[in-house]
Amino acid sequence: MATLYDVPADALIEALVERLPESIERPDWATYAKTGAGRELPPEQEDFWRTRAASLLRRVAIDGEIGVDRLTTAYGDTKDGSNRYGVAPAKKTEGSGKIIRTALQQLEAEDLVETAEGEGRRVTADGQSLLDDTAGDVLSDLDRPELERYA
Structure with a gap:
């Protein structure tokens, strides 16, 4: 069994x-929202919202109980180059809490993530099952020799 x-x-x-449910879709306001304070423009990818939701599901499964604050740090950006002029050190900026919170709420509505009172969010049994089933399918599709030992 692959994980x-x-x-x-x-x-x-x-x-x-x-594989995510169809109800996880980009809200209307997300077309105009940046993904963090260090960004200049909103994302242009069509499937950005579902990709971010899938990434959040994986991150919550790996980290266990995790809150939106720690996730904004994880999805933040290092601001460099464009306006530092090579003098000041790079600064870390946080990711958008609104995007993360809304995507987590959509995952919660689908019973893939649940709220742990005072501890943040954690993956449910259904969410873990979805992750493991998908990982098994991905592993069987991979043709990489270094991953054959898991098959």
Whole structure:
């Protein structure tokens, strides 16, 4: 039985995007929202919202009980280059809490994530099952020799 630790993160997230319920969709306001304070423009990808939701599901499963504050740090950005002029050190900026919170609420409505009072959010049994089933399918699809030992 494959788990989410047995497959590459990018392959798992790509496969999860297709398996997430249809009700997880981008809100109207998200078309104009930046993904963090360090960004200049909102994301242009069509499937950004579902990709972020899949990534959040994976992150919550790995980290256990985790809150929106720690997730904004994890999805933040290092501001460099464009306006530092090579003098000041790079600054870390936080990701958008509104995007993370709303995506987590949509995952919660689908019973993939639950709120742990005072501890943040954690993945449910259904969410873990979705992750493990998807990881098994991704692992069987991979043709990489270094991952054959898991098959």
